[in-house]
Amino acid sequence: MKLAVAVVGAALLAAASNTGANREDEGWRAFTEVAAVLTHPRCLNCHVPGDSPLQGDEGRPHDMNVRRAADGRGTPAARCTNCHQTANSPAPHSPPGAPDWRLPPPSARMAWRGLTTEEICRSLKDPGRNGGRGLSQLVEHVSKDQIVNWGWDPGPGRGAPPLSHGEFVRRFVQWAESGAPCGLFQERR
Amino acid sequence: MAAIELTVNGERRTADLDPATPLLWVLRDEFGLTGTKFGCGIAQCGACTVRLDGDAVRSCVTPLSRAAGRRVTTIEGLSEGKRHAVQQAWLDEQVPQCGYCQPGQIMCAAVLLAHVPDPTDADIDDALAGNICRCGTYVRIRRAVHRAALLAKERR
Numbered sequence: 001m002k003l004a005v006a007v008v009g010a011a012l013l014a015a016a017s018n019t020g021a022n023r024e025d026e027g028w029r030a031f032t033e034v035a036a037v038l039t040h041p042r043c044l045n046c047h048v049p050g051d052s053p054l055q056g057d058e059g060r061p062h063d064m065n066v067r068r069a070a071d072g073r074g075t076p077a078a079r080c081t082n083c084h085q086t087a088n089s090p091a092p093h094s095p096p097g098a099p100d101w102r103l104p105p106p107s108a109r110m111a112w113r114g115l116t117t118e119e120i121c122r123s124l125k126d127p128g129r130n131g132g133r134g135l136s137q138l139v140e141h142v143s144k145d146q147i148v149n150w151g152w153d154p155g156p157g158r159g160a161p162p163l164s165h166g167e168f169v170r171r172f173v174q175w176a177e178s179g180a181p182c183g184l185f186q187e188r189r
Numbered sequence: 190m191a192a193i194e195l196t197v198n199g200e201r202r203t204a205d206l207d208p209a210t211p212l213l214w215v216l217r218d219e220f221g222l223t224g225t226k227f228g229c230g231i232a233q234c235g236a237c238t239v240r241l242d243g244d245a246v247r248s249c250v251t252p253l254s255r256a257a258g259r260r261v262t263t264i265e266g267l268s269e270g271k272r273h274a275v276q277q278a279w280l281d282e283q284v285p286q287c288g289y290c291q292p293g294q295i296m297c298a299a300v301l302l303a304h305v306p307d308p309t310d311a312d313i314d315d316a317l318a319g320n321i322c323r324c325g326t327y328v329r330i331r332r333a334v335h336r337a338a339l340l341a342k343e344r345r
């Protein structure tokens with residue numbers, strides 16, 4: 001009898017563990033799709049390692065030698081919002097726009113070019129590198145920040161990221177709710 | 190459509206226009222302030238630069254609505270009698286050739302000096318990289334900004 005209870009208990013524990021592992025693995029798979037958005041030019045052009053943003057789908061250096069500066073909003077006479085308005089301009093080839101147009105501040109560059117998906121994942125959820133954000137604040141940024149939303153309405157001549165914004169947020173939330181894993185369960189053992 | 194109120198060169202003005210109208214057209218066509226120039230119309234050349242509160246905005250892409258309740262300064266309002274340090278330095282260094290881009294250059298330089306009183310060459314290049322001069326007066330522009338910084342220091 002004791003043996004039977006032990007066997008059943010072990011089986012239940014294993015099943016629970018497998019369920020947890022499956023959930024994490026699904027979360028990780030969701031993140032791999034999230035990463036395809038994070039590494040799209042609409043994100044990477046401002047999430048740069050240096051002090052100058054990029055522009056266009058090819059990620060060429062931004063015109064006018066603009067700089068990130070201390071607050072991510074440009075140098076005194078070359079603020080981002082000197083040209084970028086709160087909405088896209090109707091004129092072809094004019095600067096795109098969204099509320100509070102900016103780069104990340106130098107303390108939280110969140111630059112992902114050249115990183116593996118695992119490295120992107122780890123840097124994204126590291127409060128030491130992401131501006132002190134917890135997972136819920138990251139979800140808030142990707143779902144509600146209007147400059148993120150602009151990525152899906154970038155104006156003429158600019159491509160949108162591979163997922164719709166809604167799908168992107170759903171996968172991001174799935175990843176966060178699964179414990180924000182940065183790899184498959186077995187590979188992380 | 191409600192009229193939009195703004196302060197231009199210290200004077201309260203009203204513009205009863207589509208809020209999406211570029212500020213440049215309001216300044217030039219409605220208020221007759223033609224010192225600010227149209228260059229490219231897409232914020233690429235800097236000829237239309239004016240000060241909106243403290244910033245050197247490109248008025249060709251700035252909608253009138255953004256200026257509501259705010260202070261706009263054009264080249265005409267930069268100083269009494271063209272005595273701003275940047276204007277004086279521009280004269281001393283004989284900067285302009287054709288002169289078309291110069292109002293934008295001067296407005297941008299004035300904003301730079303308001304924030305960086307003693308700029309380096311790199312500061313000047315960064316600040317004015319978005320102001321294009323077809324005559325290529327860049328060397329004189331840079332010299333004049335340094336001179337303006339000295340003049341402003343002497344006047345303080």
